[in-house]
Amino acid sequence: MLEKLKEFKPTSWSIDNKTSIYIVTIIITLAGILAYNRLQKENFPDIVIPTMMVITYYPGTSPTDMENLVTRPIEKQIKSLSGVKRVSSTSLQDASAITVEFNTDIDVADAKQKTKDAVDKAAPDLPTDLPKAPDVQEINFSEFPIMYVNLSGDYSAEKLKKYAEDLQDQIEGLPEITRVDIVGALNQEVQINVDMYKMQAAKVTFGDIERAIALENMTISGGSVTVGDMKRAVRVVGQYTDPNAIGNIVIKSATGGNIPLREIAEVVDGFEERQSYARLDNKPV
Template sequence: MSITNWSIEHWLTVLVFIVILSLAGYSSYVELPREAAPDITIPVVVVSTPYVGVAPSDMEKLVTQPLEDELQQLKDVRSMRSTSTDGVSIITIEFEPDVDIDNALQKIRERVDAAQSALPTDLTEEPIIQEISFSEFPIMIINLSSAQVGLAQLKLDAERLQDEIEKIDGILEVKLVGSVDREIGIEADPKLLEYFNVTLGELTGAIQLKNLTLPGGQVKMGDLSYTVRVPGEFRNVDEIQEVIIREAEGEFIRVKDVAVVRDTFQEAETYSRVNGLPSLSLSVTRRAGENILRIAEEVKVKVAEFQEANGGRILYGIDGDISKNINERVEELENNILTGLILVAGVLLFFMGGLRNALFVAAAIPLSMLVSFAVLAALDITLNIVVLFSLVLALGMLVDNAIVIVENIYRHGSMGRASPRRLAMAPLRSLGRSLLRPRRRSLASSRSCSGPGSWASSCLSCR
């Protein structure tokens, strides 16, 4: 017995099964992670090595070439490109598409470790190995600006917001861009140094000696053991100014006598502006496979709460919000389903003159979509632009096939030559394979009925 005959004979079981699948599909549709593009694994790895203050020619000779010599021993490499600039060496390795990227990363780490002995001993940082991944691109950027508070206070507020956003489930990283770190600058006056006969070495040595936290060992009291430490780090600028450099003729020479201590910021390496005002930006990145729409909504709630708490002193803006584009795509799919349902029902109702025929075809559209969502959830596939385009494309094919089947049943039913059960079975037997094979369907449609036993015969009198 074919699946068609079995379904007709056990229609109640099929109906229950459809209801269950529809409920599962709706639940899956609500919970399916949304993202702009599928998580594509690109077999490209970048090895970057910073070496501050080194010219490009020296970077190539001291860093790039030793690393390339080791990395050339890797297998399944399609191409390897290197760039040596002022203070940075970048090597880009592209593997064959079928290479396991995790295994490739491990092999690269081994080769880089093997090259360590040939690299300069005064490298400030070890080579950074990074995989190129689409999922690590920011889903939104939050800009903070203010004309009422300074950059220091703005940074504190940005860091608090950063901590709150990082608590959201599914957040991979929140990076603060445009900020500068606090720096205590000590500017020595050459004339005063000469007047007090103080060298720069004495000045720096005195400051370093006072800015120490020393361990004091352990103290045991009964069954308890306490760790002792002597804190000596500076807490403010005044303490630095009062540091004694040395004693001369009964008087103490202090830092403030020969230098000016400033509480300032490091030189900015990145800049951020909003409407001409200095600003800071928070770049939000989510984990692969997480629901962008949910994360974006929770982030916006956090931003709104912070804006309300600050009383309007700080302006918050969101740029590059990917969730807007995804929402538009999802709404477009929903509109296509609804539009297709209405148009198909209207056309069939007009040409076939039966509400039942129109409802049969129209019902196939949402039911098929719900089953698709259940399958996507079972296969752990996210709802992205590729999946949405495929569903819209399949929607047209689905409507075509449903119309052909229903129209065939309607035509045979108008002849009045068979029972309803036979009407449901016969057209599916004659058209089932043709609908699954487009080329064969085209051939069959060009033939006419040639009597009993003919492959292309579709009328009930011949079958």
């Protein structure tokens, strides 16, 4: 008895119509490529994780009291909210910080409003002498850097900053990078430390010094001159490149005398006051 074989018609049709299958495959491939090219792309897509931070200040309070009086009452109300994924807190001297992470299906605006409502519910349990109400802030992860590059070495602060700026230019030249920030580097500045007694004896004011420096430290356009068939721009360059030359600026006193700045002030080529710090293994970078 011969065994009867079943025929799968789509397969048989595909075998008998190879050309049609090739054409359909090409059409699907082209449609996929076209759809991919039309997809919206971002170099740095926003990472939306609804996360809030509740910060409370209570001066003169120890970390233990901060936890018992402020952190726990607020945490209790926040944990009762729907959609909360994780709650973490830190109680410090004079301050409390609570981080609330919601599920990703929760809208950021709704998450912030829920957190504010929870803080309001906890208000009756908080100390009545708080300087101000707890502050609810949104944590925006799109503002966080994706990579840190530390630069260190046995160089002066000026040279190390120059290397950092060169590296910054090279990294920003990459098509995938939109911005690079330098942290921890000091900006160079020229400090003019005036001797008050000498300034008063010379009958000179701070305004006199400021005006004299401003008038000397500038570049002025002188128009243009024609040389043969060409026009050339003329500039009077007066901006200082050598800080020591600033000491030669002549200050006119109230009595009409002319006094070099170096006789009443010390000119120091230094750096501005540090606003940020960067460290690696407890060493400055």
